[in-house]
Amino acid sequence: AGIFIGIIISAILSRLLSPKDFGVLGLSSVFISFFGIFSELGISTAIVQRKDLNKEELNNIFSFTVYQGLILAVLFFLSSYIFADIYHSEILRPICQVMSLNLFFGSFSIVSGALITREKRFRFLAVRNLTIQVVFGVISIIAALLGAGLWALVISGVGGGIASSLVNYFTKPLKFHIKIDSRPLRSIASYSFYQFAFGTTNFFYRNLDNLLIGKYLNMTELGYYQKSYSLMLQPVDNLTRVVS
Secondary structure (H helix, E strand, O other): OHHHHHHHHHHHHHHHOOHHHHHHHHHHHHHHHHHHHHHHOOHHHHHHHOOOOOHHHHHHHHHHHHHHHHHHHHHHHHHHHHHHHHOOOOOHHHHHHHHHHHHHHHOOOHHHHHHHHHOOOHHHHHHHHHHHHHHHHHHHHHHHHOOOOHHHHHHHHHHHHHHHHHHHHHHOOOOOOOOOOOHHHHHHHHHHHHHHHHHHHHHHHHHHHHHHHHHHOOHHHHHHHHHHHHHHHHHHHHHHHHHO
């Protein structure tokens, strides 16, 4: 269902917006994905694997992810000036600054999302993803029709990400501690570190082409390339995710 709805929404937006808009958003998404690796640090996979973590240990890990998300959101906000200069795209700066909200709100979802997955609540996750996809897809189409341009895509990406994080958190609420006990983090470090290392390596393997096209060609070419590539990956990604 997600594949078909995604293709329909994408097809409509592709008629309303320019390839350059998709290129700019695609490049912004590459940058925030890199920062997201440092936000996640393989923690969610480690929580699924470690079923003996008690409530207090989970609260400490959650508190760490919130601090981590806040720091990374600020760094990403400030880095937007560097990204805009490197790629000679002024619009890239405010887009990245708004998208930094996803890093902060995403930190609320890491532990909660892992607990939902650990409990194998896949029906809940499917309904959540599909509802958010439809709601924010429709909102982005309306925004595009009203002349929002590139911001129509940003509304969908940022709004959907925040909504998903909040749903996870309120489904599995955790308590924030100002002072963090590092022992639970050390207990999962040996597992999460290798997940983080793989994620970092895989990021460059999957995204170096986008970084180079955006730099040495232009945003319009990147928009065409990313849209073609993402359509090709739709069945592959969804099938492998089920197996995963």
